[in-house]
Amino acid sequence: MTGKELDRSVHQQLRTLSKENADGVAKHLVMVAALLEADELDAALAHAETAVRRAGRVPAAREALGMVAYRRGDFSRALTEFRTVRRLSGSSHLIPLMVDCERGLGRHSRALELASGPEATTLPEAERLELTIVVSGIRRDLGQLDAALVALQVPALRRGPKGGVHRLHYAYADVLEALGRREEAREWFLKAVEGDVENETDAVERLEELDGIRVELGEDEPELAGMPPGEDESPGSTDAGDEPR
Numbered sequence: 001m002t003g004k005e006l007d008r009s010v011h012q013q014l015r016t017l018s019k020e021n022a023d024g025v026a027k028h029l030v031m032v033a034a035l036l037e038a039d040e041l042d043a044a045l046a047h048a049e050t051a052v053r054r055a056g057r058v059p060a061a062r063e064a065l066g067m068v069a070y071r072r073g074d075f076s077r078a079l080t081e082f083r084t085v086r087r088l089s090g091s092s093h094l095i096p097l098m099v100d101c102e103r104g105l106g107r108h109s110r111a112l113e114l115a116s117g118p119e120a121t122t123l124p125e126a127e128r129l130e131l132t133i134v135v136s137g138i139r140r141d142l143g144q145l146d147a148a149l150v151a152l153q154v155p156a157l158r159r160g161p162k163g164g165v166h167r168l169h170y171a172y173a174d175v176l177e178a179l180g181r182r183e184e185a186r187e188w189f190l191k192a193v194e195g196d197v198e199n200e201t202d203a204v205e206r207l208e209e210l211d212g213i214r215v216e217l218g219e220d221e222p223e224l225a226g227m228p229p230g231e232d233e234s235p236g237s238t239d240a241g242d243e244p245r
Contacts, residue, residue: 005030010060017055025055032064036071044068059089070097075104092119096130103138111138126164129156133171140175149175166195170203177210186210 006026014022028051035044048065055061066081079101082094095114102111114120115135123131132154139148152172159165173188189210192203 006060013058013060014055016058021054025051025058025061028054029060029064032068036067041068041072045072057088059085059091062088063094066094066097070101073104075101079105092122093124093127095120095123096127096134099131100134100137103134103141108138108142125156129154129165129168133167136171136175140178145175145179149179161191161194163195166192166201166203169195170201173203173206177206182210 006029010029011022011026014026017025028047031047032044032051035041035047045065045068048061048068051058051061052065062081062084066078066085069075069078069081079098082098082101085094086092086098095117099111099115102108102114112135115131115138120128120131132152136148136151139145139151149172152168152175154168156163156165157168157172161169169188170192173185173192176182176188177185186207189203189207192201193207196203
């Protein structure tokens with residue numbers, strides 16, 4: 001770990017620091033990313049806070065601290081850091097996360113207002129799709145399931161499974177299931193599985209639940225959920241004619 005693993009754009013930001021400080025901050029930022037990947041949030045927080053102490057006006061450092069706070073569920077602190085990033089960099093790319101922070105704080109009206117603001121319309125497609133998913137989640141929080149489904153009906157929804165929209169497909173399937181439309185939900189979970197090549201979602205498990213082959217890991221071996229003790233049947237061996245549960 002040398003710090004050179006960072007994206008070129010981050011190194012550009014660090015050029016405002018002395019070389020020694022820039023090298024040190026870069027190493028801390030690499031560690032933040034690695035520890036977030038490993039879900040070691042306390043250690044990630046320590047590195048992020050050190051990076052901010054050494055480079056408080058570098059957007060990447062503030063964003064790293066915001067991301068750690070967000071993952072920890074500290075939405076107030078995350079929102080503060082994301083706002084600072086926007087002020088320092090002039091970039092709106094964190095709006096989806098800012099909206100989700102407002103949602104996490106229970107401020108649904110403010111979240112929807114931010115999501116519909118002029119800055120949101122300038123986002124690249126990936127961020128716009130994430131924002132769409134967050135807005136749908138807000139509607140669900142408010143008990144507006146039909147509106148949650150409509151929020152996801154953007155043109156990208158009709159893109160093929162390999163079109164980089166598996167999270168959108170997953171969210172759509174999730175709302176359909178909540179509405180009791182299980183067969184449609186299954187179709188969209190399947191699309192999510194086909195597109196989710198890095199297993200970012202649990203779409204496979206959701207499909208298994210819909211098909212009645214929900215698996216629980218016991219002490220000795222996997223069992224079919226709900227099977228009586230001693231039943232000699234392997235997971236996933238339901239008959240073709242079984243009705244989904």
